[in-house]
Amino acid sequence: MPCRNCLCILVLSLAGAAQAAPPGDGVPLDFPAGFFADFHPNSALDMVKRIPGFTFDPGDATLRGMAEAAGNVVVDGKRITDKNFTLDQVLDRIPAAQVDHIALIRGGAPGIDMLGQPVVANIVRKAAAGATTAVTVSDGVYADGRTIPGVTIERSTSSGTGRSLSWSASLSRYVEVNKGDGSRLRTDAAGAPIQQARVDAAAGGLTGYAQGTFELPAWNGQLRLNGTLTWTDYHDHQRDRQFVPVAVVTRLNEDLGGLGGGQAGAELGAHFSRTFGPLESETTALLRFGRKRYASLLDSPGAALSFGERDRTSEALLRSQLRYKASADLSAALSIEAAYNHLDTSSMLAFNSAPISLPDAVAQVSEARGEIGAQATWQAAPAIQIEAGGHVELSQIRADADQRQRRSYVYPKPFVRLTLLPGRTQQIRLRFEREVGQLDFTNFIAAATLDKGSVSSGNSAIRPNNSWVAEAAYEWRKDATALSLTYRHSWLRDAIDRVPVRPTDGGAVFDAPGNIGNGREDDLIGDMTLPLSVVGLAHATLKLDGTWRRARVTDPTTGHARAISNQKPLQFTADFHQDLPRWKAAWGATLDAGWSTHTYLFDEVDLNKASALLTVFADYIPHANLSVHIEASDVLGRRYSRVISVYDGLRGSGGLAYRDARRLRLGPALSLKVRRAF
Numbered sequence: 028m029p030c031r032n033c034l035c036i037l038v039l040s041l042a043g044a045a046q047a048a049p050p051g052d053g054v055p056l057d058f059p060a061g062f063f064a065d066f067h068p069n070s071a072l073d074m075v076k077r078i079p080g081f082t083f084d085p086g087d088a089t090l091r092g093m094a095e096a097a098g099n100v101v102v103d104g105k106r107i108t109d110k111n112f113t114l115d116q117v118l119d120r121i122p123a124a125q126v127d128h129i130a131l132i133r134g135g136a137p138g139i140d141m142l143g144q145p146v147v148a149n150i151v152r153k154a155a156a157g158a159t160t161a162v163t164v165s166d167g168v169y170a171d172g173r174t175i176p177g178v179t180i181e182r183s184t185s186s187g188t189g190r191s192l193s194w195s196a197s198l199s200r201y202v203e204v205n206k207g208d209g210s211r212l213r214t215d216a217a218g219a220p221i222q223q224a225r226v227d228a229a230a231g232g233l234t235g236y237a238q239g240t241f242e243l244p245a246w247n248g249q250l251r252l253n254g255t256l257t258w259t260d261y262h263d264h265q266r267d268r269q270f271v272p273v274a275v276v277t278r279l280n281e282d283l284g285g286l287g288g289g290q291a292g293a294e295l296g297a298h299f300s301r302t303f304g305p306l307e308s309e310t311t312a313l314l315r316f317g318r319k320r321y322a323s324l325l326d327s328p329g330a331a332l333s334f335g336e337r338d339r340t341s342e343a344l345l346r347s348q349l350r351y352k353a354s355a356d357l358s359a360a361l362s363i364e365a366a367y368n369h370l371d372t373s374s375m376l377a378f379n380s381a382p383i384s385l386p387d388a389v390a391q392v393s394e395a396r397g398e399i400g401a402q403a404t405w406q407a408a409p410a411i412q413i414e415a416g417g418h419v420e421l422s423q424i425r426a427d428a429d430q431r432q433r434r435s436y437v438y439p440k441p442f443v444r445l446t447l448l449p450g451r452t453q454q455i456r457l458r459f460e461r462e463v464g465q466l467d468f469t470n471f472i473a474a475a476t477l478d479k480g481s482v483s484s485g486n487s488a489i490r491p492n493n494s495w496v497a498e499a500a501y502e503w504r505k506d507a508t509a510l511s512l513t514y515r516h517s518w519l520r521d522a523i524d525r526v527p528v529r530p531t532d533g534g535a536v537f538d539a540p541g542n543i544g545n546g547r548e549d550d551l552i553g554d555m556t557l558p559l560s561v562v563g564l565a566h567a568t569l570k571l572d573g574t575w576r577r578a579r580v581t582d583p584t585t586g587h588a589r590a591i592s593n594q595k596p597l598q599f600t601a602d603f604h605q606d607l608p609r610w611k612a613a614w615g616a617t618l619d620a621g622w623s624t625h626t627y628l629f630d631e632v633d634l635n636k637a638s639a640l641l642t643v644f645a646d647y648i649p650h651a652n653l654s655v656h657i658e659a660s661d662v663l664g665r666r667y668s669r670v671i672s673v674y675d676g677l678r679g680s681g682g683l684a685y686r687d688a689r690r691l692r693l694g695p696a697l698s699l700k701v702r703r704a705f
Contacts, residue, residue, distance in 0.1 A: 058129045059127075066606060067606070070121055071118045078148060084099040084114075085098050100150065102118075102152070104151075127151050129148055129151065133454055145444065155185070159183045160180075161705070162178070163180075165698060166699055167697060169695075175698070176200055179195060200232070207692045208691065213687045214686050220271060222272070223269065224269040227266045228691060236257045238254065248302070253295075261281070263279070278325075279324070279326075282323075305352050309347070311345070325478065331378070336472070340468065344366045345366075348360055348361070360416075362398075365396070366395075366397075371391050374389075376473070385473045386537060387428040387471065387487050390428035392427075394422055395422065398421070400440075411446070412446040414443070414445075420437070423435045430487065442460030454502040454503075456499070457498070457499050470540040472485040481631075483538050484537035489540060496517045500512070510554075515552070516548070522546050522580050523541070524540070543581065544581055548577065555571045567605035569603050573597075576595070589625075595624055598620070610647075611647065618642075619640040621639045635667075636668045641663045643658070643659045644658040645658075657699055658699075659696070660697075660698070
């Protein structure tokens with residue numbers, strides 16, 4: 028076992044070298060509020076994004092369990108319980124003036140809940156009493172003349188004795204940036220034009236929310252209660268004006284709204300923590316309800332294809348954890364989690380008002396899940412930390428659709444994580460664990476994308492995907508300079524992709540999500556934070572983030588190896604920021620290098636691409652309570668393209684029938700945001 032021997036030698040050498048390193052060197056790193064002063068942050072989110080060598084992770088909703096999907100930021104050492112908002116939205120509501128410091132915990136620490144993450148940022152708020160009210164007014168205009176006005180009101184009060192109240196409300200208009208004007212060209216297998224058309228497309232809508240959080244000492248501990256209401260509507264209007272071979276106008280209208288429509292949600296959450304000497308308990312409860320009403324109509328001369336969907340969802344979740352800190356070097360934790368999810372849905376498809384049978388068009392799906400886990404964190408030496416444990420998950424899924432199904436699963440999820448400190452400026456993190464994916468209930472129901480003629484059925488037989496993951500990460504940092512590189516290999520099991528299904532009445536074959544077997548995936552993730560004073564730019568920083576991934580699964584239609592649908596094989600962003608203290612201002616730019624994805628249906632392959640996106644901004648902060656943000660987005664004119672290759676029958680057995688290429692561009696936008704705090 029030469030590899031095991033090499034690891035032992037490495038660990039022993041690090042243990043010996045660690046005698047010269049101070050205990051806990053590098054874990055955690057504290058960034059006081061003054062560290063971020065040059066960036067003039069408005070919120071905790073602004074501060075988190077400026078931590079050297081830290082890549083903000085808003086959480087992964089594709090992972091099961093509240094801990095695994097929690098993201099990599101906690102507030103006052105506690106997880107965020109609000110699931111109606113992404114983690115970045117929650118952090119954006121915490122005023123920067125309330126932040127005392129941010130502790131960057133790398134590799135774990137005894138008594139700290141790492142949320143399953145190798146690196147966690149802990150936002151520690153000030154204990155002093157105070158009150159803040161902030162009003163943010165914004166507006167923007169796109170190249171086609173549409174505007175996106177918005178207003179947000181926030182209020183936060185703190186007694187300084189553990190009692191606080193905060194609330195916020197917002198209403199704004201939004202635009203879907205990948206829908207704009209452009210062209211469509213359909214060619215045959217030989218590349219000869221079949222159809223040509225001009226496309227006019229515009230999509231967007233209104234969105235609003237109201238939320239409140241109340242925190243107080245209770246029962247010799249700390250209790251936090253939160254509630255949220257959200258609402259969104261969406262309207263997509265497209266017009267294809269075909270001029271080859273004949274003049275034909277086709278219209279598509281998609282609406283998530285109307286009378287009693289739209290997408291609405293309500294959430295109630297509670298979090299309670301208490302310390303009993305060396306024991307600390309933490310309990311989280313969550314209750315959510317949602318509804319959606321959606322309609323789509325594709326109208327062309329002599330043919331009208333319509334699709335409608337109504338959904339009602341609910342979720343209840345309870346998680347409790349008990350942590351025991353035996354010493355400064357050793358801690359252990361026990362956790363238990365229970366969850367129940369329910370979906371009640373109905374959908375319909377019709378051609379010229381004549382109904383078309385859809386598999387699982389009417390369905391009720393529920394999942395009851397329980398999980399128990401244990402873990403321990405041991406600081407074996409000043410330069411060696413080991414975290415190990417496991418969870419066992421039991422779940423039962425019931426689906427009442429075209430067929431009634433009831434299935435039960437048991438998933439053991441062990442893990443081990445090792446953190447090594449070869450020197451004062453370096454850290455190595457290794458982990459091996461099993462991850463289980465979150466079931467997406469939309470996979471159980473029918474869906475339609477009528478502008479490309481695609482209708483997807485539901486699949487009540489779908490199972491959770493899971494994988495065994497091995498990961499190694501190297502981090503180097505000195506002062507404000509940081510570099511990290513992570514390699515991850517995943518052995519995929521029950522991968523979820525696209526499969527062909529047929530209705531029980533023997534009708535036409537439809538595409539649907541489904542399990543396609545096993546596979547593998549490799550990911551290489553790198554990020555760098557570099558102060559540019561070395562090249563003469565004072566108060567300037569450059570952050571680079573990139574991800575390369577390669578996955579291989581077996582195509583259920585052709586039997587050949589291919590990538591996973593909708594995965595982005597390459598992503599890269601560069602962020603530049605420079606503070607101008609003399610003018611009480613700052614400016615910067617962000618470049619997204621673009622992306623591409625493939626989707627593999629049983630009779631077609633969809634290629635979606637987006638070109639580079641450049642955003643330039645400037646901030647003016649005349650005093651601490653007033654900030655002005657001006658932003659020009661899509662400076663390069665990002666282009667979105669979708670190429671659909673349709674085959675005669677199943678891919679691999681039928682020849683190419685045609686290719687349909689749609690290229691759209693919305694154009695640049697200019698926005699202004701003014702925030703005034705009182």
